[in-house]
Amino acid sequence: xxxxxxxxxxxxxxxxxxxxxxxxxxxxxxxxxxxxxxxxxxxxxxxxxxxxxxxxxxxxxxxxxxxxxxxxxxxxxxxxxxxxxxxxxxxxxxxxxxxxxxxxxxxxxxxxxxxxxxxxxxxxxxxxxxxxxxxxxxxxxxxxxxxxxxxxxxxxxxxxxxxxxxxxxxxxxxxxxxxxxxxxxxxxxxxxxxxxxxxxxxxxxxxxxxxxxxxxxxxxxxxxxxxxxxxxxxxxxxxxxxxxxxxxxxxxxxxxxxxxxxxxxxxxxxxxxxxxxxxxxxxxxxxxxxxxxxxxxxxxxxxxxxxxxxxxxxxxxxxxxxxxxxxxxxxxxxxxxxxxxxxxxxxxxxxxxxxxxxxxxxxxxxxxxxxx
Ligand SMILES: Nc1ncnc2c1ncn2[C@@H]1O[C@H](COP(=O)(O)OP(=O)(O)OP(=O)(O)O)[C@@H](O)[C@H]1O
Numbered sequence: 235x236x237x238x239x240x241x242x243x244x245x246x247x248x249x250x251x252x253x254x255x256x257x258x259x260x261x262x263x264x265x266x267x268x269x270x271x272x273x274x275x276x277x278x279x280x281x282x283x284x285x286x287x288x289x290x291x292x293x294x295x296x297x298x299x300x301x302x303x304x305x306x307x308x309x310x311x312x313x314x315x316x317x318x319x320x321x322x323x324x325x326x327x328x329x330x331x332x333x334x335x336x337x338x339x340x341x342x343x344x345x346x347x348x349x350x351x352x353x354x355x356x357x358x359x360x361x362x363x364x365x366x367x368x369x370x371x372x373x374x375x376x377x378x379x380x381x382x383x384x385x386x387x388x389x390x391x392x393x394x395x396x397x398x399x400x401x402x403x404x405x406x407x408x409x410x411x412x413x414x415x416x417x418x419x420x421x422x423x424x425x426x427x428x429x430x431x432x433x434x435x436x437x438x439x440x441x442x443x444x445x446x447x448x449x450x451x452x453x454x455x456x457x458x459x460x461x462x463x464x465x466x467x468x469x470x471x472x473x474x475x476x477x478x479x480x481x482x483x484x485x486x487x488x489x490x491x492x493x494x495x496x497x498x499x500x501x502x503x504x505x506x507x508x509x510x511x512x513x514x515x516x517x518x519x520x521x522x523x524x525x526x527x528x529x530x531x532x533x534x535x536x537x538x539x540x541x542x543x544x545x546x547x548x549x550x551x552x553x554x555x556x557x558x559x560x561x562x563x564x565x566x567x568x569x570x571x572x573x574x575x576x577x578x579x580x581x582x583x584x585x586x587x588x589x590x591x592x593x594x595x596x597x598x599x600x601x602x603x604x605x606x
Contacts, residue, residue, distance in 0.1 A: 260289035267322035297466030347416030488567025524606035528577035529585035
């Protein structure tokens with residue numbers, strides 16, 4: 235008899251509602267965590283993580299975004315117990331993983347799946363045998379492994395690649411195998427360390443869709459470590475921005491990216507949205523007002539008080555014939571985010587009046603220059 239339930243069966247039945255006032259134990263909790271790599275030869279000590287203190291809810295998809303060197307990989311290695319904190323603790327599924335060693339640590343690591351940028355598949359093993367690896371390590375019987383691998387290949391939608399070697403597969407297919415292998419032992423947490431960074435945009439979308447399905451159907455908590463805003467935007471509900479080892483912002487993706495406070499968050503947003511100024515307009519911009527020309531004003535649209543009626547309101551309330559020269563509006567977490575580029579005729583006085591109006595109505599705006 236198969237000792238392991240099928241993936242078709244509900245693996246984790248919906249948790250019963252908690253009595254009022256009780257809060258579910260988060261899946262991962264960082265408590266006053268810091269990590270310093272000691273000085274080595276001529277290299278000084280590096281404080282990779284500083285006073286990191288936040289929690290990741292059960293069943294959530296959380297993006298952890300930061301630039302190169304921000305401390306993301308260190309955070310991953312602390313979650314799966316490959317590194318020990320210098321101070322503080324990491325609690326995973328109620329257990330202090332930072333205090334575990336030897337066999338208890340290896341057992342705890344089985345409930346944390348990992349997927350990687352470069353897939354980390356064994357080239358000498360077929361797709362099926364790569365997926366089987368963690369099950370062999372965990373001591374499953376051959377028959378159970380066969381059944382489970384077949385289920386997992388179905389789950390990641392590459393059942394026909396059972397006997398293929400990694401060299402015969404595309405990047406997306408390799409990552410599907412990586413995902414199947416990571417889920418083999420039914421982890422509670424899936425850590426994705428830049429898992430789509432080596433994939434083209436279309437394959438990235440397909441892999442992120444697969445992760446969303448896995449989260450929905452299996453209830454696995456997913457932590458997406460990335461330097462790409464587009465990944466966070468597509469998949470995560472919560473985001474944690476880290477910069478130079480510190481958490482600088484965190485919250486709902488829509489809130490954080492409609493009102494980014496920290497410069498790093500603003501830069502990530504700008505990478506997705508661009509500056510919204512078309513090349514033809516940029517080439518005509520000058521810094522001196524031109525007679526009969528227009529002042530060019532960029533207005534940021536952030537969140538629900540969208541700029542869709544703004545041009546009409548400016549025209550009506552200020553009696554200025556405002557032109558919409560360009561617009562780039564995207565959607566993040568269901569909220570409009572982007573910029574409008576307005577052309578304001580009527581000289582300096584009209585431009586100032588428009589900027590004052592925008593400021594009064596809580597629109598961030600700046601004058602980019604003038605066009606004749
Ligand atoms: N084993 C180590 N020994 C010494 N310093 C380290 C070690 N691992 C990381 N660091 C340093 O810690 C800091 C954070 O590195 P980390 O790899 O965690 O950042 P990251 O955000 O993952 O960056 P990347 O995306 O470039 O991998 C960096 O300054 C890095 O050089």
